[in-house]
Amino acid sequence: MKRFRFTLLAVCLVLLYLGWNDASLYLRNRAPLAVTIGALEKGDTPREWLRISGGTLIMDEAISTSGSIELDALLVPLKADPATPGFRVLVETRDPALLDFFQTYHFKLDSALAKERFHAEHQQEFRVQRDIIGTQITGMIASGNRDKLTTLAKDLGIQVSDNVMLLSEGNQPPTYRGFLFLAIGILGLGKLLLRWPKNESPEAVSDN
Known part of the structure; x- marks a missing residue:
């Protein structure tokens, strides 16, 4: 007892x-805070629920959270300047259009030549400019995801900031x-x- x-x-x-x-x-x-991607890249993270403007999603560097053809979500770098190496903000997205685009490029093309041709024909779709509304993933979940991401990104040759911010698109407190x-x-x-x-x-x- x-x-x-x-x-x-x-x-x-x-x-x-x-x-x-x-x-x-x-x-x-109470409402998403409007902030620019430039401010976030400088380390300014005033609140958790954010509306980020001025950023570009870099689909070339997107990472599948499942690691298989059955996609659940993507982790996509968001940058102010696509040409800048590395990234500070990483967006978790479940946008069906982005998932389908990623799946087509990585799993439905049967040769490197086909991928090169697809990339050349869809250059704009590899650089998605739009505002992002979402909530930071914090606490133990963020810490665990950050460790997994760092390991995976290094294996893929992608530069990742030690204090990368994880943001879940469409999520709110x-x-x-x-x-x-x-x-x-x-x-x-x-x-x-x-x-x-x-x-x-x-x-x-x-x-x-």
Whole structure:
């Protein structure tokens, strides 16, 4: 019984932690902040939910997240100047048109000559100029993805900044989830503490 109460206490604390993270993210990002790709390349990252202007998606350097013909998403560098080596901002996109374009170029052409001809005929489509609205991928997920990306990019001969920013296109901070987690966590914690035996402290449970 003691371990069960301790497990419920841990669940409530986790919900409070997750709820606070989501709620604070929403409160900081009521609307996407307009920023230029040039500012981001200089290291200016004022908020998480961004509308980035002035950038070009470099499809030549796009990386599949699945590593197979069945594409789930692409990681595409976003640059102010396509000719500049390396990149600071990497966009995770699930745009069907970009996925289909990437799949055609990498998996549906049967020779290097066919790829060269395709590239010459579709030069503009390898340089996609458009505003990007999305949310930064932060925390442990971003750290893990960044490590995987760095290793993969080095294998492909692509220069990657050590502090590369990962941005999920089309994603936005959760509106209600954080507050829901907070409410459930507070109610659960309050109910648990009210029913806690008077002669037994939470610290004693953790020792067991």
